[in-house]
Amino acid sequence: MKNPTGHSSSSQAVSVFALLNPTVAGLRATGAVPHYFGLGFIQMKFNETYRMHFWHPALSAIVGEEELHDHRYDFKSHVLHGSTTHEVYEFIADEGGDHGMYEVSCKPGDAQEPDFKGRGQVAAAGSYTMVKGSVYEFPHTQFHRIRATECITLVERCDVVKEMATILKPLADGHVCPFSQTIPQDQLWDYIAELVEDRVRAPGGGYHLKDIPKGVFGEVSKIEEEFLEFKDALKQGNDVMAFIELSDHIGAIRGWLERNHPSITLDHLITMNDATTRAFVNGYRS
Secondary structure, three states: OEOOOOOEOOOOOOOHHHHHOOOHHHHHHOOOOOEEEOOOEEEEEOOOOEEEEEEOOOOOOOOOOOOEEOOOEEEEEEEEEEEEEEEEEEEEEOOOOOEEEEEEOOOOOOOOOOEEEEEEEEEEEEEEEEEOOOEEEEOOOOEEEEEOOOEEEEEEEEEEOOOOEEEEEEOOOOOOOOOOOOOOHHHHHHHHHHHHOOOOOOOOOOOOOOOOOOOOOOOHHHHHHHHHHHHHHHHOOOHHHHHHHHHHHHHHHHHHHHHHOOOOOHHHHHHHHHHHHHHHHHOOOO
16 A cells, blocks of 8 residues: 555564665565665655665766755664665854755655755865674754665655654755656666665776775685675676686686695586585485
8 A cells, every 4th residue: 555655554474584685676575665765865654664765876866965864763773785874964053144944845746945943154064984794873852864876775664753854055056856857666676676686886987886806826815706706696687698707717716726736626516516416416425
């Protein structure tokens, strides 16, 4: 069941475990509808408590640099992929300040103009970067800005404590509604799939989606490099590239053997693997 905004109804049950370990099929099965949030990310609301945010390099905020803002509620956020940096700020009331404080609606479709609440100065109070696996809590009273280019977060919202959120921005800036631009859902799902499946290509990338550290032939680092390149080829669905990387992987293993155990060859490893295979097939490994 959907509410009028196209988001999942709060009565819809969702598995928190599934949300913490998202798949594209699982996200689609929730019935939640992705929409572009003009601060530079895709949002999916599963119910009144949980929503997921997706930052993709192809998306940028329509308001330029993300406005400093607080929230209508406290929240807990789980970083599921990539990283996110929070720049935290304080507002200092000052009639001669160059920033304005405005109350705004955070509801899609609400074209209400911001309500001016005063002017002042903003002061940076800290910058914090969270990576995959991080869990952090954020108070509704804190002003912040998020910087992320490739990230997925699961947000666990607490009770709403105020009707309107607050933004801080230069007095000279005009108002741009973050919901004034839409992106087709099929395109949003493509971005989501690339993020969930870790297939986002780094800007200026070559054969591989991401830069892979170069190893030293004859060292473990070269085996690691070829393995990562093999995994990358599989993510791209490029079988020919995957076969080439497997071949290079064999070469890296051979090089490590020659440097560290010159009396052992690939044939010895294959012979041992054949013995292991027989043991598993026959059910005798002792």
